[in-house]
Amino acid sequence: MSDATILFVDDDADIQSAAKLLFARNGLRVIAAQDAIQAQAALIADTIDLVLLDLNYAPGARDGAEGLTLLTEIHVLCPGLPVIVVTGHSGVSIAVAAMRAGAVDFVMKPWNNARLTTLIAETLARTQRRAGQSGPESAGPVMIVQSEEMRSIIAFSERIAPTRAQVLISGPPGSGKTLLAKRIHSYSGTLVNSVLLDAEALSALPQAAGHWILRSVEALTPKLQRELADRLDGASPPRVFALSSLTLVDLDARLSARLMLHFAAARITLPPLAERRADIPVLAAHFLHYFASHHGVPEPTLNAARPETLQCRAWTQNIRELRALIERVVLFGEEAAFASDTTVPSDTPTLALSERALISAALRRHGFNITHAAKDLGITRPALYRRMARHAL
Structure with missing residues (x-):
């Protein structure tokens, strides 16, 4: 089992140190992760051969829920990757689960060193035999979320994933539409690969069915819209994940009513990053760990006040903008990266920006129902219309 890489997920630094010493004597490389975010970053930045998974990371946690959730994510990210659960407080019943x-x-x-190393060796040997027969399996998509709104979206996407429902995902550029579509596909249980299509470049629809991730769906020509609606009406239609940066109101104006009906059952709207403030610190931590592993450099630590500062920014390019900024932090250091940061207007939100974000969030919450949004905001419908015009909403 020499040269294999183990990802050990455990929040106890002393146990991590003891494990590293034990495994180093057996020629094993160990990557340590203290929680699910660090584990997910390692899985997409490194080639992992086996995971040792503790089931509790938050102080006082004993029910194993965090570890069981991460176990599901690991199976989606890296199908076939062996996971050995390491448990103490959770007990045998959670380990059986x-x-x-x-x-x-x-x-x-506390584990028996001889039994643990033997178990790892046998598991790696079995996995290598299977890999030799079927070839390596690629890592799947990972989404890092903390906000309640995004948790609800992830839960909804997991409910519809195993079905054959056509899915419409809208949201501003860089908000994660393609990643979410790939994640739903991964959770669908299908053995068919997804096909990524750009509507702007399409002159004809693919002949094969399967799963299509169709970006900029509003760019389909009227002819292709009719053909796609015909295909979706057929006996063996493709499953389409239609993506758009337009609002649902604008999509209704651009796509035929017949085609939009196929996407009536499963519609997901991703909010801008500026409206998901709780996600920003965990995304920043994820990108710090990911890019440090990716570039082979020590992981920097952000100034304690920096996450709160990041939460106040406009993020006009959303997650991809945050990703680019954190990569510069990893490569050049925090002060140099922020000193050269010209992609974000200001660390301090203006009153207009805050008002625009509040109105946009209310409109999205109520499906762009003006009456309900106005009531939520405590203003009249005419006042809301005036503010929408002022902010080009």
Whole structure:
């Protein structure tokens, strides 16, 4: 089992240190992660051969819920990657639940060194034999969320994933539409690969069915809209994940009513990053860990006040803008990266920006129902219309 890489997810630094010493004597490389965010970053930045997974990371947690959720994510990110559960407080019953959820085995803390190393060696040998027969499996998409709004969107996407429902995902550029579509596809359980299509470049629809991720769906010509509606009316239609940066109101004006009906059941609207403030610190932490691993440099620590500062920015290009900024932090240091940062107007939100964000959030919450949004904001409908015109909403 020499040269294999193990990802060990455990919030206890002393246990991590003991494990590294043990595994180093057996020729194993260990990547340490203290929680789900660090684990997900490692899975997409490194080639991992096996995961040792503790089930609790938050102080006082004993129910194993965090670890079981991460176990599901691991199976989506890296199908076939073996996971051995390491448990103490959670007990055998939670470990058994983890086995039912796809873990290959479990060990109890404090573990027996000889048994653990033997178990790892046997598991790696089995995995290598299977890999030789079927070839390596690629990592899937990862979404880092903390806000309640995004948690609800992820939960909804997981409910519809195993179905055949056509899905419409709208949201501003850089908000994660393609990533979410890929994640839904990964959770669908299908063995068919998804096909990424750009409507702007399409002159004809693919002949094969399968799963299509169709970007800029509003750019389909009237002829292709009719053909797609015909295909979706057929006996064996493709499953389409239609993506757009337009609002639902604008999409209704651009796409035929017949085609829009196919996407009536499962519609998801991703909010701008500036309206998901709780997601910004965890995304920043994720990108710090990811780019440090990716570039092979030490992971920097942001100034304690920086996450709150980041939450006040406009993020006109959303997540991809935050990603680019954090990569500069990893490569050049915090002060140099922020000193050269010209992509974001200001650390301090203006009154107009705050008002625009509040109005936009209310409109989205109420599906652009002006009456309900105005009531939510405590203003009249005419006043809301005036503010929408002022902010070009």
